[in-house]
Amino acid sequence: MNLLKVENVSMIFGGLTAVKEFNLDLNQGEIVALIGPNGAGKTTAFNMITGVYRPTIGRISYKGNDITGQRPDQITKQGIARTFQNIRLFKDLTVLDNVLIANHLHLKSNFLEATFKLPRYRREEKRILEKSLSLLEKVGLVDAQNEKSSSLPYGKQRRLEIARALATNPEILLLDEPAAGMNPKETDDLTEFIRQIRDEFHLSIFMIEHHMQVVMGISDRICVFDHGVTIAEGNPYEIQNNQKVIEAYLGVAEDYA
Template sequence: MNMLRTENITMKFGGVTAVKDFSLNIDKGEIVALIGPNGAGKTTVFNMITGVYKPTSGKIFLKDKDITGYRPDKITSFGIARTFQNIRLFKELSVLDNVLIANHLRIKSNFIEAIVRLPKYNREEREMHEKSIELIKRVGLLDVIHEKSSSLPYGKQRRLEIARALATNPSILLLDEPAAGMNPKETEDLTEFIKEIRDEFDLTIFMIEHHMQVVMGISDRIYVLDYGVTIAEGNPNEIQNNPKVIEAYLGVSEDA
């Protein structure tokens, strides 16, 4: 089953083309990586998919539904969740409160029902609280549930950010450099964590990552961007041995 598809999406800023004709297909349950040198256009691709930018041209489909140009909150409600390269937690709030905030997306009670605390809202709030605690337990953060997010080690902060994304009940999760700033042990733990949540939460995962050990260790397929243009697509072994990829990363051609 196809989960996410883009057809020739292009993003121009004035006279600069950041991404040109990017086409992507991700099937249910896959872990797919997007790699490339700094400035290649990777985050721009994420921003188009999640509604931060509306593509200059091209189309984006989630399970065959055209989601091109929808607002970020609407796209999240369709089932796409995202994390960021720079962790964006509510630093003064607890682990539990960070996850509770994300859960509010799924509340169906209206403003009046919430203000006067009608039984429907009270029931939903109770269910949301129970769901948040269960999610925190499943991602291994129950022991720090009442601690401020800013006090957590970096690896646990990243895990909390992913848990907050999972609270929106996504079908596809976009991870923007999840291993950034991590030490080798944290990176190893994160790699296993990503595979575990893919299986446990029945997710499809699309990630940007510079850490090649992570990319090659868990990706089913990899897309490579350079100056906004797709220069390669294939499995990890094919990408590792692709001359265009080697040139893009090392700055030399195979004939040099």
């Protein structure tokens, strides 16, 4: 089933075309990776899908509904969650608070019910707490729940960011370089972890990643960007043997007469 459809989306900043005519179909349960050299416009594509930028041209639809130009919080509410390239946790708050906050969007009680701790709010709060703790359990951070999130080691911060995104009950998870800065062991764990949460939470995952081992290992399909243009799309095998992709990464062999 098609979940996310990106049609001919372009983002133009002044004279610079950051992303040009980007197309994407993300189906239920798929893992799609977006790769490309630095500055190719990958994060810009992410920011358009999550509502940080409004695309200059084109249409983005989620489950058939047009979500082009909606605010990030509205898009998250409908079921598209994300993580950030440079980790953006709520640094001064505890690990548990970070996950609890991500449940706020589904809270039905108003602020007076919350302040006076009326029955409906108590029920919701209890459910939120249970859900958050079980999420922390799954990502292996339940022991660190009362620690400041900034005190966690890097790999755990990444996991916490994913747990936080999962707390919003997404159907699509967008991961912006989840393996950045990780050592080989952490990278292997992460690959397994992504596959595991995909199955457990019935997610479709769209991710940006530079780490080829991760990308080739778990992606169903790969999209390659260069200078904002999609130069190739296909399964890992096709991408590995695509001449344009090799040129974009390694440069063009020139003939010297």
